[in-house]
Amino acid sequence: MTSILPVFRRSIRESWRSLLGWTIGIAAVLFLYLPLYPSIGASDQMTQLIDSLPKQLVDTLGYDQIASGAGYTEATFFGLMGFLLLTIAAVLWGSSLAAAEESGRAELDLAHGIGRGQYALETALSVLIRMLWLGAFAGLVIWSLNGPAELALDPARIVGASAALVGLAFLTAGAALLAGAATGRRAWATGVGAGIAVLGYILQALAKQSSDLEWLNAVSPYSWVFRQSPLSEGVDAGGLALTWGVGLALAAASALAFRARDLRG
């Protein structure tokens, strides 16, 4: 009857400029960090410096494996800057549903021929596609720097690590979407999304400190995908499936929550 995925297409049309900005940001980070590996990560001086630091600090930063290309890439990008950038994007984009409601746009949109569930799901799809793009782009840049920066990474594991990063970010976005769909408040969407991401990070950092706290890994999405090094050991398939599953379930739940209540005026 009507055209395919109108809300999704509008969202992409309106956000491609911003997506371009995020893409450039990720490229900048990768081109800044990775080419330095031969002179920093693989140098003897760096190894001596790391050895002189407190072990807890080194573990928290994920610098214990920094002498290898895989460890270096994880410590600088997947565990740090890439995680940070994609998490921020996930929180911002995940709160777009609540933002549309707060601005009054959703009221006008939903008085037209668009279903509530459709609206939420197409918004989630737009977030997912943009996340996948950023992940794929990061993977491609890493792959292209693999040789020049002497990282010696297995290309298949780059794919796994990117899937892990995107899955983790989408779980954060899903949490933000659900909070926004349930409350209609942007502050809640942003807070819950950021809260989940930060909490996951802190829990895994604590879990590294002592074997008594290792159980915290079980509740940290960050641990699900990154505890087993995706670049040096290959991504943990179970953790990856769990992260993606929770992310998709949150997105689906946001559609149900959005259907169930009055819109705010």
Added chain:
Amino acid sequence: MTDTIEIHALHKRYGRNVAVQQLDLRVRPGTVFGLIGPNGAGKTTTLRTLVDIIRPSSGSVRVLGDDPRHGGPGLRRRIGYVPGELHLEGRASGHRLLAFYAEVSGRAGGTASVLRTARELADRLGVDLDRPVRTLSKGNKQKVGLIQAFMHRPELLILDEPTSGLDPLVQREFLTMVREARDAGQTVLLSSHVLSEIQQTADEVAVLANGRIVADGDVASLRLGSMRRVRVRIGGTDAAAVRAAFERVPGIEGVDAAPAPGGADADGIRLSATIEGAIDPFVKALAQYDVHELTVEEPDLEESVLRLYGDSSSSAGGRS
């Protein structure tokens, strides 16, 4: 033939706040129905339930024969809606915005003709659709809001304060659009707190106060336009005698007469009152005095509603 809108015992609560209570409303096909009342009377709440933006706490609502809750996108494609508070943002142009709504609400294959109608309406109302909507003034945004509701020629138009922010010339064009819609067989439900707007277009009216309908019927029978407030300054010195004389005038209320504060051009007696019904007896009574100043004004709608229906709205039942 069923009515276009049938609302029965609609009740809407927000926490402990009651926005609408026991509201019954019927809008016949092909008519213009006006919903008037002061701000906060429940107009917007009522209209929003018709497009499933909010759901009733109890009571039943049927629009074009369907429950809005279950009619879904298919039902809403048959409705044009202007929200009470229109917010348009983003860098998209008016054309883009309307193309999107034409795509989701137009009939299959009819997008081109919907957009042609949109361009015609934009010319009539005088709004530039090439500009990003966020850069438009409030009045021009409102015009875009009207266009998105009218352009796909829906069977039912639900317009919440549609003329807010429009200048008088455009308001007149809008009223023409409403009449044209009715002549084309479309049904229109519009809310307003401006009485004249309703008087010029509506076949039937309901007056809302405090979440209830306090009066309904055709516009003339509601007596809303029949109240006047008068203020005069007349010659004389005996304020009590003047008051007594005017209190005998039929339909007069709240007579207040006092000596004017004085001064070379402000002596005499100041008198103020409200008059319901014919103004002629008051004019005749006034003619016996030297009239220095005379002001006759229509009170605003809020005041009329509250004065005329304030009592009945606080008692059970609510109909006058």
